[in-house]
Amino acid sequence: MNFVRDYGAPLVLALLLHAGVAAALLRGWDAEADEPQVVTPRIIQAQLLVMEKPVPKPRPRSVPTAPPKPKPAPAKPLPKPEPQAPKPPPKALPKPDPEVERRAREEAARQQRLQELMERSTKLALDEDVAEESVIEANTMTYADAISRAIVAAWSRPPSARNDMQARLQVDLTPSGDLIGVRVVDTSGNPAFDRSAETAVRKAARTLGTFPVPPEQSLFEAHFRHFTLLFKPEDLLR
Amino acid sequence: MKTHCHGIRPNAKRRRLGIAQAAAAFFAIAGALASQGLEIVITEGWDSPTRIAVVPFGGPPLRDRPGPVAPVKVADVVSFDLMRSGQFDALSSERMLSQPTTTEEVFFRDWRILDMDYLVIGRAWQEPGAGISILYQLFDVNAERELKSSRWTVQPAQIRDVAHRISDEVYEQVTGIRGAFSTKILYVLVENPGSRAAVYRLVLADTDGERERTVFTTNEPILSPSWAPDAQRVAYVTFETGRSTIVVHDIESGERRRVAAYRGINGAPVFSPDGRRLAMSLSRDGNAEIYIKDLASEELQRVTRAPSAIDTEPNWGEDGNSIIFTSDRGGQPQIYRKDLSTSWVDRLTFQGSYNARARLLPGGQHLVYVHRREGVYHIAWQDLERDTMRILTKTDLDESPSLAPNGTMMIYATRDRGRGILAVVSTDGIVKYELPSASGDVREPAWSPFIDALATGSL
Known part of the structure; x- marks a missing residue:
């Protein structure tokens, strides 16, 4: 009883404080909800996925906006890795640990994943495609991100550039990543702006030597032999 | 000016079922190349001055022409023009690996090694008659192609005009903004200031301060020169008759016409965008108010009515249908705008206790206006639609800043070691430089409108 009497008030205060902090955190979360679109975690995820091929779980959730490519999937990966693909990692990991518990958890995760996949598409055959594609897509993103960064660093906009302008450029590469050509396919209407974008691509190519492109031929053919760049500044003062 | 975040999105649309697959295949067949595959979106950049090399102009490329002519170092004038804009970084000629004067002599690799984005080459030669021909070419070093070339035939005295024209064309090609290097500045030069022997000169010069020419001389002060949109006439206030008088002066003919000499103050004349009317501040009815005088009919129209406030420093809205002015009607000087058709007055500035001498940027x-913050005067820049304001630079300016017609630069008077000088600041606040002046005190600069043709007798 004494305990309650002595510590009742502090307890209530502590609870209130916690509730307050929790509320503040939640609010802060909400306020910054606009930012996440910037896709910062992409690189980390992508790199992880490049290392261990069949870890499909994180992908489906984190990149719902970036749907899989149509081309690459049917190429090679289709035949085998289907249901087996997800298994290897569970096996590799659990061994040193208390096996039973691990396996149960992995199994549950797998079940859940399977269910998710089932929901995503009614056709079973497509399940593996999605997993496979998410890997490919992550791979693609890694290279695209590296290209993008080099171009951002090389892009100097003319003073007539405005935030509502946009120009689309077509880039052609060799399988080794050499720049064959770059041309404006959708003009911004401002020749100086268009040229600044074109110059950025050429300069990035020179700085990098070659553009980073995936060694897998299918992936290269699907996304990097020809791709487009959309230049639309969002950070200008006017 | 920062980099690092950018979005990437695969362009391909979601694929779920056979139908979608078929559709995708169909599109591929349809040849919609751009709509499939990867698209990388670039939303940020790293803006820096454009690197350009202006090679010293060469002699005659044509064998039948007499020797090279270079009374003015055209390349130096162009380099200096471009550098002054703050948007270019020009390579000095000593650091060039080669100095080509014709297309065949250009090796783009040389210029890429030097990290140049653009290259200007040119040549000048004496024509059999009297003229001098000047030709230039602008190259995009990265794309290895010529962007523009022009040729003029002029008198020797106009070589500087040609050089400024070249600067204008290069500037426009690269920045997308019309160049204003061929424009003029007008200012008041005071010799022996503060003494009885003081002489006031109205001086016309190139924007780089060269080729000064006196338009008008008097022993009494000259104030507030401003240009007509035709870049032919100027209006200013003189005290030559002992009291303030507004005069419109034709530069070429030298003809002067007295426009306002009312009782009290006659000040701050500004031409309307069509050049037919003159806005001014007059105190003929007691205190300073804004008036508009029609130059043809001489009809005077009173614009503001604030019996206890000073209304001055009028400036026209772009369409000539509104007047922006400074008024202390709220207790402190602030910027207001009056719509001439509806007579509606609204206040434009709210930050700080002193905002004056406003000028509208093109568009x-x-x-831009003078803004006082904590006792220091700054040039402020305000976006009227979004109502955002930025401080461009700290300044000691005590006279009205005047904008270049392309809105990128602003000239103003300041003091250096007790002497009045002219300085220029870019409207993004990045560049600031001072103009040389021979002697005496320099005041009241006014930047001319665009001048369409080369100076008289050209071509």
Whole structure:
């Protein structure tokens, strides 16, 4: 009883404080909800996925906006890795640990994943495609991100550039990543702006030597032999 | 000016079922190349001055022409023009690996090694008659192609005009903004200031301060020169008759016409965008108010009515249908705008206790003015639609800043070691430089409108 009497008030205060902090955190979360679109975690995820091929779980959730490519999937990966693909990692990991518990958890995760996949598409055959594609897509993103960064660093906009302008450029590469050509396919209407974008691509190519492109031929053919760049500044003062 | 975040999105649309697959295949067949595959979106950049090399102009490329002519170092004038804009970084000629004067002599690799984005080459030669021909070419070093070339035939005295024209064309090609290097500045030069022997000169010069020429001389002060949109006439206030008088002066003919000599103050004349009317501040009815005088009919129209406030420093809206002015009607000087058709007055500035000498930037959406903050005067820049304001630079300016017609630069008077000098600041606040002046005190600069043709007798 004494305990309650002595510590009742502090307890209530502590609870209130916690509730307050929790509320503040939640609010802060909400306020910054606009930012996440910037896709910062992409690189980390992508790199992880490049290392261990069949870890499909994180992908489906984190990149719902970036749907899989149509081309690459049917190429090679289709035949085998289907249901087996997800298994290897569970096996590799659990061994040193208390096996039973691990396996149960992995199994549950797998079940859940399977269910998710089932929901995503009614056709079973497509399940593996999605997993496979998410890997490919992550791979693609890694290279695209590296290209993008080099171009951002090389892009100097003319003073007539405005935030509502946009120009689309077509880039052609060799399988080794050499720049064959770059041309404006959708003009911004401002020749100086268009040229600044074109110059950025050429300069990035020179700085990098070659553009980073995936060694897998299918992936290269699907996304990097020809791709487009959309230049639309969002950070200008006017 | 920062980099690092950018979005990437695969362009391909979601694929779920056979139908979608078929559709995708169909599109591929349809040849919609751009709509499939990867698209990388670039939303940020790293803006820096454009690197350009202006090679010293060469002699005659044509064998039948007499020797090279270079009374003015055209390349130096062009380099200096471009550098002054703050948007270019020009390579000095000593650091060039080669100095080509014709297309065949250009090796783009040389210029890429030097990290140049653009290259200007040119040549000048004496024509059999009297003229001098000047030709230049602008190259995009990265794309290895010629962007523009022009040729003029002029008198020797106009070589500087040609050089400024070249600067204008290069500037426009690269920045997308019309160049204003061929324009003029007008200012008041005071010799022996503060003494009885003081002489006031109205001086016309190139924007780089060269080729000064006196338009008008008097022993009494000259104030507030401003240009007509035709770049032929100027209006200013003189005290030559002992009291303030507004005069419109034709530069070429030298003809002067007295426009306002009312009782009290006659000040701050500004031409309307069509050049037919003159806005001014007069105190003929007691205190300073804004008036508009029609130059043809001489009809005077009173614009403001604030019996206890000073209304001055009028400036026209782009369409000539509104007047922006400074008024202390709220207790402190602030910027107001009056719509001439509806007579509606609204206040434009709210930050700080002193905002004055406003000028609209081309486009009419942005305003620059003098803003006092904590006792220090700054040039402020305000976006009228979004109502955001930025401080461009700290300044000691005590006279009205005047904008270049392309809105990128602003000239103003300041003091250096007790002497009045002219300085220029870019409207993004990045560049600031001072103009050389021979002697005496320099005041009241006014930047001319665009001048369409080369100076008289050209071509």
